[in-house]
Amino acid sequence: MTSRTIPESNRREFLRAAGLAAAGIALGGSSLLVPRRAAGASGVREIEIVARETRWELAPGKVIRAMTYNGQVPGPTIRLREGERVRITLKNELAEPTTIHWHGVDVPNPMDGVPGITQKPVQPGETFVYEFEARPPGTRWYHTHFAEHRQIDLGLAAPLMIEPAVPDPFGSDREYTLVLDDWATGTGRPLPSTREGTAGARGSMGGMMGGMGRMMGGGMMGMGGQTPAYDTMTINGKAYPATEPLHVRKGERVRLRLINASADHTHVIRLAGHRLKVTHTDGNPLVQPVEVDAVPIAPSERYDVFFVADHPGAWFLYCAEEGHPGAGEQVAVVYEGHEGKTPEAPIEGITDLSLWRYGLGRGRDVLHAASGHEQTFDLTLSGGMMGSDVWTINGKRYPNTDPLRLRKGDRVRVRFNNMSMEAHPMHLHGQSFKVLAVNGRRLRQPIVKDSVDVDAHMGSVDIEFTAHNPGDWFFHCHKPMHMEGGMITLAKIA
Ligand code: C2O
Ligand code: CU
Numbered sequence: 458m459t460s461r462t463i464p465e466s467n468r469r470e471f472l473r474a475a476g477l478a479a480a481g482i483a484l485g486g487s488s489l490l491v492p493r494r495a496a497g498a499s500g501v502r503e504i505e506i507v508a509r510e511t512r513w514e515l516a517p518g519k520v521i522r523a524m525t526y527n528g529q530v531p532g533p534t535i536r537l538r539e540g541e542r543v544r545i546t547l548k549n550e551l552a553e554p555t556t557i558h559w560h561g562v563d564v565p566n567p568m569d570g571v572p573g574i575t576q577k578p579v580q581p582g583e584t585f586v587y588e589f590e591a592r593p594p595g596t597r598w599y600h601t602h603f604a605e606h607r608q609i610d611l612g613l614a615a616p617l618m619i620e621p622a623v624p625d626p627f628g629s630d631r632e633y634t635l636v637l638d639d640w641a642t643g644t645g646r647p648l649p650s651t652r653e654g655t656a657g658a659r660g661s662m663g664g665m666m667g668g669m670g671r672m673m674g675g676g677m678m679g680m681g682g683q684t685p686a687y688d689t690m691t692i693n694g695k696a697y698p699a700t701e702p703l704h705v706r707k708g709e710r711v712r713l714r715l716i717n718a719s720a721d722h723t724h725v726i727r728l729a730g731h732r733l734k735v736t737h738t739d740g741n742p743l744v745q746p747v748e749v750d751a752v753p754i755a756p757s758e759r760y761d762v763f764f765v766a767d768h769p770g771a772w773f774l775y776c777a778e779e780g781h782p783g784a785g786e787q788v789a790v791v792y793e794g795h796e797g798k799t800p801e802a803p804i805e806g807i808t809d810l811s812l813w814r815y816g817l818g819r820g821r822d823v824l825h826a827a828s829g830h831e832q833t834f835d836l837t838l839s840g841g842m843m844g845s846d847v848w849t850i851n852g853k854r855y856p857n858t859d860p861l862r863l864r865k866g867d868r869v870r871v872r873f874n875n876m877s878m879e880a881h882p883m884h885l886h887g888q889s890f891k892v893l894a895v896n897g898r899r900l901r902q903p904i905v906k907d908s909v910d911v912d913a914h915m916g917s918v919d920i921e922f923t924a925h926n927p928g929d930w931f932f933h934c935h936k937p938m939h940m941e942g943g944m945i946t947l948a949k950i951a
Pocket of ligand 1: 600
């Protein structure tokens, strides 16, 4: 089967007008319709990304001042071929420094975008050139790594796809990329914070109104380690009813690339009238699809899923978490011939649903072969006691945490023990890992990821990776309030 996509014509026009289409950049589902520019004489694809502020309408009447890549939220999709060399020039037109991190891409260390570790912050008016080979294949993403709490919250995130050299076995007739995000606009009722994890069998949410009563002036500017009052949920930068409907035809196999760019919230994605089949975890293929009612996605995680369009009509794709559809997290999926129909309202709540969890997947072994010796680390995640903003690894806050000192080729095992009341999506830069065990139970066949959600209340996860990429790599919780609170260490690969 071949991939086909639907044009998002207004956005495509915008890209043309901006002269970007020719540079191989495109949004969401439209990218395959954009002519791919032949690489220059140097054999390197050139792409330009401009970080700048712009007014952005999340929904009618909800206009914010966003930070954007090339004027759009999320930023433009970068679509590369596995192994392709790319040179991406970041021009900073913001009033403050920024950097870009290529999440899930095995870039050379100086290209990793971590200020103070791999590069100097890119000052206003300056440019920085990122150059790397696109690997490994799969659904990746890119985002700011400077003052993330504010800059990601304001929109600096975008998809990055790396097409595999050998196509994966899960073909599709059509595909859409959906970037999920949470916003603190100060205009709506704040949603309860996500405290529970997604790793194990997931019960109902904590239900504590974590974000309540901590509304901030202006809403948008998260300060310190506090959780901003997230009141708006978007899919591709828009809250319902502004979300752009997804069009499908009866009989098609439709691939969805789901990316959670949220700072705080886990989203449980469901399509009314259909079941979803999970094929990739953080971009890495499973041996076979896993069929579920809904897919919980922690911050920074990605899942590729598909559904078979065998139930004609108009349906909502939405987050089943209480309050999320009302905050904007729903989009119509409309079959050909059923345009103009309004889908039935989403059914909120996750208790009766069969949910994706790590242990259901059987991963393919796509890690680098290990050569050196084995190393084992125990990382205890703590903090947040009595509402404090302090978050620790083995009792220490970054920069005082103890780094993992590794040699290239080492096989590294890490056990996370979560002694805190909140889940932590832990992300390793520069290399992916296998998830060996969750809450003490081994996976039949480890799945491969680059972010793993460690359940709250004594949840544990064992991972293993080959230290194949030399350099100093950030290893941290992807909730920016926890990062700022100190939950970061370094994997130093010599
Ligand atoms: Cu997605 Cu250190 O980041
Ligand atoms: Cu955390």
